[in-house]
Amino acid sequence: MTTKNIALAGHAGTGKTTLMEALLYQGGRIERMGSVAAGNTVSDYTAEEMKRHSSVYTAVGSIMQNGQKINLLDTPGMFDFAGGMVQGISAADCVMIAVSGKSGVRVGTKKAYRAAEGKPRMFVVTKLDDENANFYNVLTDLKSTFGPTVCPVVVPVIVNREIDSYINLIEMKAYRYDKDGKAQEIPMPTAEVSEKLSYRVDGLIQAFSEAIAETDEELFEKFFSGEEFTQKERVDGIHKGMRDGTITPVACVSAAAMEGIDLLCKELELLVPAVEEAEEILAEDTVGEPVALHTAADEPVCVQIYQTLADPFVGKLSMMRVVSGTLRAGAELVNAATGMTEKIGKLFYLCGKKQQETDSCAAGDLVATTKLSANTGDTLCDPSRVVSLSRAVFPKPCYPMAVRPAARGDEAKVASAIQKLLEEDQTLSYTQNPLTREMILSGLGEQHLSAVISKLKYDFGVDVTLSVPKIAYRETIRKKVKVQGKHKKQSGGHGQYGDVWIEFEPYPSDELVFEEKVFGGAVPKNFFPAVEKGLQESVTKGVLAGFPVVGVKAILVDGSYHPVDSSEMAFKTAASIAYKEGMKQAEPTLLEPIGSLEVSIPDDNTGDIMGDLNKRRGRVLGMNPSEEEGMTVILAEVPMREMADFAMQLRQMTQGEGTFTLEPVRYEQLPANLMTEVIASASE
Structure with missing residues (x-):
C-alpha cells in the first residue's frame, strides 16, 4: 500500500482545520463535518483548543484514496504555537499550505513555505465562499512572492463575482457543485465565454502547460511543436515537478461548502509524491x-x-x-x-x-x-x-515570565507538572535564574504561556501565577576609601573585641577580592579568615537597595586586638561594620545587566526597529544581510530592564516575521535618573 504524509500549514485563520474536516468527510472517515465554532472538529479536540477556537497542537487523521493511505497532519497557525507546525512538517513528506482567498499571502504563509524547504509543497486557496474572496488576486500574490514555480491546477470560473464552477486543468474538465457539495461535470467554458471573464482560461492553460514542459525535455519538445499533453503527461509532469521542487501546484476549495474537496483529493492522489519514492x-x-x-x-x-x-x-x-x-x-x-x-x-x-x-x-x-x-x-x-536521524529545529523561547505556585508548598507539584509539559513542547523552557532565585518559564509569547498555565490548572490540578521577572541589579563603588570597623562589648566575664582598618577600592571582579597588608601583628593571622568571612557575608547585600555587591577589593591594613576578649566572631562583626561604613563613603552606585541582542527582521522594518531600540537605550552595533532573502540582522546591546515587552512589540511591528535572541553579557552603571526608582521599588 502506498503511503503519503501531508502537513497542513499556513497563517492562522486560513481554514486548515475546516479543510482537514472536509477531507476526512470526503474520505469517509467521519459521518458528518464538525466546525471550529462549535468546537467539535476532529483536529481541535483538547479543552484549550475548543476554548480558543484555534489549533494549539498538531493533530493526525488519515483517508484512503484508491489504495493510497494519505496521512494528514493539521498544524497550528498561530505563531505562539509554531512548535506544533515544526513537529507536523518534520513528520510529513509534503506540505500543503492554506492561503485565505480573502487575505492572501501573510507572514504565516511565508513561514510555512520556508519551514517546508526541501520538501514538495503545494498551495490551497481556501474560503472561496467568502464574498470578499478573490482567487486570481491571491494567485498573482503567490506568484510575485514565491516565483515562477507557482502553477494553478484547479481554478474557479467566476461569473458576476460569484463562483460558477471549477476547472481541473489536469483533466481539462469543469465541474459545478450543488448546495450539498455534489459535483456535476459541465462543458469547459468556450472561448466566447472566456472573453467575458476577468481572466483568460486559455491563458491559464498555456501557463499550466509551460510549467509541465519545463520538467522534461521530451515534454518541452512536444509543447514547442504545439501538441497538447495527454492527461497522463500532465499528471507525470506536475508529479515530477513537485518532487524536484520546480512546480508548486495551486488548488482552490470552499471547504465549508465541500466545493473542490473531491478535486483536491484527486490532486493528493495523483500529484503528491509517495513516501516510497524517496531514494534514501x-x-x-x-x-x-x-x-x-x-x-x-x-x-x-x-x-x-x-x-x-x-x-x-x-x-x-x-x-x-x-x-x-x-x-x-x-x-x-x-x-x-x-x-x-x-x-x-x-x-x-x-x-x-x-x-x-x-x-x-x-x-x-x-x-x-x-x-x-x-x-x-x-x-x-x-x-x-x-x-x-537529524532532529527538527524548533524556535527558541523568547518570552520569559517568573512563575510561582498560587498555594504555598506546591513547588514540587508545579515542577513535576511543568517537567511533563517540557517533554511535549520543545519551545518551552523552565529554569531558575541563579541571580534572582526566581523560577522562569519561557515560551514564544503571551498566548503560549497562557495555554501552558491553563493546561497546568485543568489537566494537572496546579495553579500558578506569572509576573514580570526581576532584574538582577548589582551594586558597586566608585572611589577608594579607608574606614575603621570596631566592635567592643563588655557584659561580664569575657567581652568581645575586634578592631580593623580596611581599604575598599573599585576592582574589576565579579566577586569580592580580599587582601591583608597588616604589619607588626596588629591583627593576628588567625583572625584573617574571620575578617574575610565577615566581608564575604556582607557583600551579598548592598547599602543602596540590598543587591549583591561586585567590583570591590578589600585590603585589611591595620587594627588592634585584646588578648582575652578578641575572637573570630568579634573580628567578623568588626569587618561587617567596616563594610557598611565603607560602602556609604565610597560613592555606591547601581549596575544593570546589559544583553546582547540579535534580531532578524524584514528589510522594510529596519527603521522602525532601530527607533524602538533607541527608545530602549540600546546601542546598535551593526546590520548584516540575513541568509533569508528580504531579511536583515541587527546586532545591538540593550539593557535587560527595557526588554520585558520586546517579544510582543517585535511581533506587532513585523506582523510576526521578526525573531530574536537575547543573552546577558555584562553589567554597566545604571543612569542616575533611574536609580531612585529602582531603590524605591526594592524597598517595597
Missing part, C-alpha cells in the same frame, strides 16, 4: 558516519518520535514515524540518544483523539504508542543497526 534517508551511526536508510519492509526497523503529548490519565503519548522496516507491538528498540532499550507497547493509528489499535506499522506510516521514556526527536532502532 540519511542518518548517522554511533561514530558519526553517514548511513542511508530506505523505506522498505525488509530493512531493520527505525522510527523517529516527531511529537509527544503529556496526558495526566494516559501518561506520555509518543507519535512516531516509521522510517524503515516494520514496527511491531512488543518490539525492543535501542534509543540512539541514550543507549537505553525501549519496549514498544500497544500501537495505535490516530484520527484526532480516536485510537485504532494495530499489531504493526509499515515503513513510511505514522503511528502512536504510550509510556516510552524517549522524547521528541529521539530515534529508536533495531539493535542490529543503531542510527540517529
